[in-house]
Amino acid sequence: MIELNKVNLRRGSFHLKNISMEIDRSGMHLLTGETGAGKTSIVEAICGLQAVESGTIDLRGADVTHKDPAGRSIGYLPQDAVLFDHLTVRDNLQFSCQARRWKSLRVRERVDSLAHSLGLVNLLERRTSSLSGGQKHLVALGRALAFEPDIVCLDEPFVTLDAQTREAMIDWFSTYVRENELTVLAVTHQPQWFNATAKTRWNIDGQGNVAKK
Amino acid sequence: MTHGDRNFIKVISVVAAAYVGLLLAMVLANVMLITGDLASAWGTLARPEIQQAILLSLGTSLLSAVLSIWIGTGIAYLVSRERFPGQRLVDFLMDLPIFLPPLVIGISLLILFRRTPLAALDDVLGVAFYVPAIVLAQTVVGVAFVYRTMKATFDSMSTRQERIAQSLGCSRFGAFCKITLPQARQGLVTAAAIAWARSFGEFGPVLIFAGSIRGRTEVMPVSIYLELNSGNLIGAAMIALVMIAIAAVVLFVARAAADEQKISQEGGEQ
Numbered sequence: 001m002i003e004l005n006k007v008n009l010r011r012g013s014f015h016l017k018n019i020s021m022e023i024d025r026s027g028m029h030l031l032t033g034e035t036g037a038g039k040t041s042i043v044e045a046i047c048g049l050q051a052v053e054s055g056t057i058d059l060r061g062a063d064v065t066h067k068d069p070a071g072r073s074i075g076y077l078p079q080d081a082v083l084f085d086h087l088t089v090r091d092n093l094q095f096s097c098q099a100r101r102w103k104s105l106r107v108r109e110r111v112d113s114l115a116h117s118l119g120l121v122n123l124l125e126r127r128t129s130s131l132s133g134g135q136k137h138l139v140a141l142g143r144a145l146a147f148e149p150d151i152v153c154l155d156e157p158f159v160t161l162d163a164q165t166r167e168a169m170i171d172w173f174s175t176y177v178r179e180n181e182l183t184v185l186a187v188t189h190q191p192q193w194f195n196a197t198a199k200t201r202w203n204i205d206g207q208g209n210v211a212k213k
Numbered sequence: 214m215t216h217g218d219r220n221f222i223k224v225i226s227v228v229a230a231a232y233v234g235l236l237l238a239m240v241l242a243n244v245m246l247i248t249g250d251l252a253s254a255w256g257t258l259a260r261p262e263i264q265q266a267i268l269l270s271l272g273t274s275l276l277s278a279v280l281s282i283w284i285g286t287g288i289a290y291l292v293s294r295e296r297f298p299g300q301r302l303v304d305f306l307m308d309l310p311i312f313l314p315p316l317v318i319g320i321s322l323l324i325l326f327r328r329t330p331l332a333a334l335d336d337v338l339g340v341a342f343y344v345p346a347i348v349l350a351q352t353v354v355g356v357a358f359v360y361r362t363m364k365a366t367f368d369s370m371s372t373r374q375e376r377i378a379q380s381l382g383c384s385r386f387g388a389f390c391k392i393t394l395p396q397a398r399q400g401l402v403t404a405a406a407i408a409w410a411r412s413f414g415e416f417g418p419v420l421i422f423a424g425s426i427r428g429r430t431e432v433m434p435v436s437i438y439l440e441l442n443s444g445n446l447i448g449a450a451m452i453a454l455v456m457i458a459i460a461a462v463v464l465f466v467a468r469a470a471a472d473e474q475k476i477s478q479e480g481g482e483q
Contacts, residue, residue, distance in 0.1 A: 047380050048379075048380065049376050049377075049380060068379060068385075069376065069379040069380035070379050070380070070381075070382050070383060070384060072380075073382075074380065076377070076380050076381075078373075078377060082373050082374055082377045084374060084378070084392055085396075086395045086396055095378070095381055095383075095391075096381035096382050099378075099381055099382035099383045099387060100382050143381065147381070147382060
């Protein structure tokens with residue numbers, strides 16, 4: 001499903017060398033490591049948001065190393081949410097569906113269903129700039145899932161939520177992943193939150209070496 | 214506030230008051246002049262060639278502003294977001310129309326269209342000394358101002374939202390239209406207002422490239438020039454007052470649009 005072969009990445013003076021990973025089945029997979037080790041760079045390279053110097057990235061068995069982000073069909077939840085603040089919650093949730101020219105009825109049903117699951121029903125017509133950090137995070141999660149991708153990358157999911165909401169959301173998300181047979185790669189500093197569901201855990205050390213734990 | 218702070222504020226207040234006073238005095242001087250001979254002032258405005266000049270000024274400045282926004286915004290986006298050979302040269306060249314004397318732009322356009330192989334095309338299309346020359350002269354300058362405003366706007370915006378939009382299935386063009394442009398709206402309004410104002414008041418390049426042909430290429434600044442040349446100072450002052458009134462209305466509308474955008478953003482952030 002997701003395969004990195006000797007990938008080299010550079011962001012300014014930061015350099016990751018020969019990253020290789022293979023995630024070959026659906027379910028939740030974790031990527032852990034120290035702050036600044038390069039976890040986000042790896043995830044963004046998979047999503048096409050970070051250029052690869054050399055090596056290859058395969059998704060669903062096809063080489064996508066030089067494919068643009070839109071062509072990879074990955075739902076991505078950035079750590080900082082990156083919502084479109086000039087739009088409402090509804091607009092953010094339906095953004096990817098409209099980009100794919102879904103019929104309006106299907107878009108509405110999908111948005112309403114996600115809003116219900118994520119507890120966003122009462123916020124749908126509000127501008128995202130007026131939301132709390134936790135609400136923004138949920139909108140960004142909904143936006144990443146809206147177009148029903150089969151691969152999802154999450155950067156620090158659920159960290160901005162209170163304990164009670166977090167537990168409920170992890171339960172809901174785990175069920176969603178299982179029922180829809182999603183392949184999820186989640187960058188996290190809290191692997192214990194996903195003990196019950198994680199299929200594999202990858203760790204990146206301070207020298208940029210990635211290994212399965 | 215210390216004694217030094219108070220003095221500082223006093224000094225800049227005096228300078229500000231003097232400048233604002235000068236602006237108001239300039240307008241009042243025009244008003245006082247025409248009130249001395251209202252019949253002559255209205256008579257100038259009633260002349261068909263002056264009314265045509267007003268319409269031509271409004272039409273060409275609007276068209277030039279639209280063209281300037283299209284061209285200037287596109288180049289600003291390209292230079293702000295991409296890296297390509299000659300980028301610094303492009304950035305430098307885009308400032309030239311701002312720094313060059315307007316007459317230089319006019320004479321350069323005239324030579325390009327009348328003293329190079331382009332003259333053959335000009336003979337067919339009829340650019341120099343016709344209305345397209347007015348639009349071209351206005352646009353050359355307008356684009357530079359739009360570019361400078363929009364480049365600063367795009368430079369201040371993170372590319373992250375655009376990239377995330379692409380990861381959600383948007384093309385580059387889609388992300389530009391749906392994410393970048395709406396977020397740059399305040400800059401766009403400012404750029405449009407500047408481009409229009411520059412086009413509306415453009416004189417030197419228009420005079421040289423389009424000429425001062427009554428009933429054909431006469432825009433309002435040219436009318437003022439022609440009225441002054443024929444000794445009709447009151448008529449020139451009247452046309453100047455009409456220009457001030459039109460510019461004031463456009464400035465008011467542009468500021469209202471910018472304020473509305475600001476209020477709507479602040480409202481969303483509460």
